[in-house]
Amino acid sequence: MNKRSMRSFSLGLLVSTALIGASYYASPPAAPTEAEIKTFLKQHGLVAVAKEEYDRLRSAQPNAAPKAASKQMSEPSGQTVYVYRLVIQKGDTPETFARELEEAGIIQSARAFNDYLEQHGLTRSIRPGVYNVRSDMDYAAIGRLIAEP
Template identity: 30%
Template sequence: MSKKTSRILSLGLLVSSMVVMGLEVWSPGVLTTSQTQSSEVLVDQIAELENKVEELEAENSRIKDEHDRLTEGYANSLTLSDVEVIEEGEQGNTESVTTSSDEDSEKARQFTVTVKEGEPSSVVADQLQYLGIIDDRYAFNDYLEENDLAKKVRPGNYVVTSDMNTDELVQAIIR
């Protein structure tokens, strides 16, 4: 290709690109049908996402309220139906469990721990710590999770005593 031909081709490309740019700049912004439809789809998607955000915020608020209820302390949130302390002699049909020590025999206390539908195993650990049966709720819950036992805790009432060790407690609450 000669120099003259190259220059003419370059000049032609330059002129055509200037014409196209001029049309873009000086012509009114006319949207094509596909652009209009895609913008309507985007508006719909934004509305759906805003609704989803509202739903998630409401769910987050509900979860925060539930968390606050659980962490307030069982002294304020548990009722007698949630945790019952049964001492020897209070109930005629309840047997007292005793442990032996170097001193006089201590009577173990019996408790009923309630797990409601949807509550995680950490709620049981919190109740056991509140009742003074375990010292560290986090260690107990970690033990449940490490041994794949946390999923076996089901809703219901579980009878435990203050003299149970960790393995006995686990067996009592996963039945």
């Protein structure tokens, strides 16, 4: 092979790779399977209902939600809130302290919390330190507490 044919071959490889890459990144992501959706709902304590049932429930009690919300704000609930002293040392991985929080009963799922940190780009901005984490905090509040702004 001479120089010219080698360059042509290399250019062909480069163009074909660029086309394959562009088509891969331009295609929409695959839709989640029913099993993945059920797992997500279970991890986050959610329930899926049919649209018709949702509409029926909404129309049955249109003013129930605001009253319930105001009642919760004025009267303290009987729910116990636990406080856990989380110590994050330099070099600790998110999996380590997520498992620690799950074992302490602060979060429901270490895997779901770790996925939340990864999805929101917080895994690299976690600061070492001592944090008081409460059981009534959601993943976003814990992430804001332990990660740099």
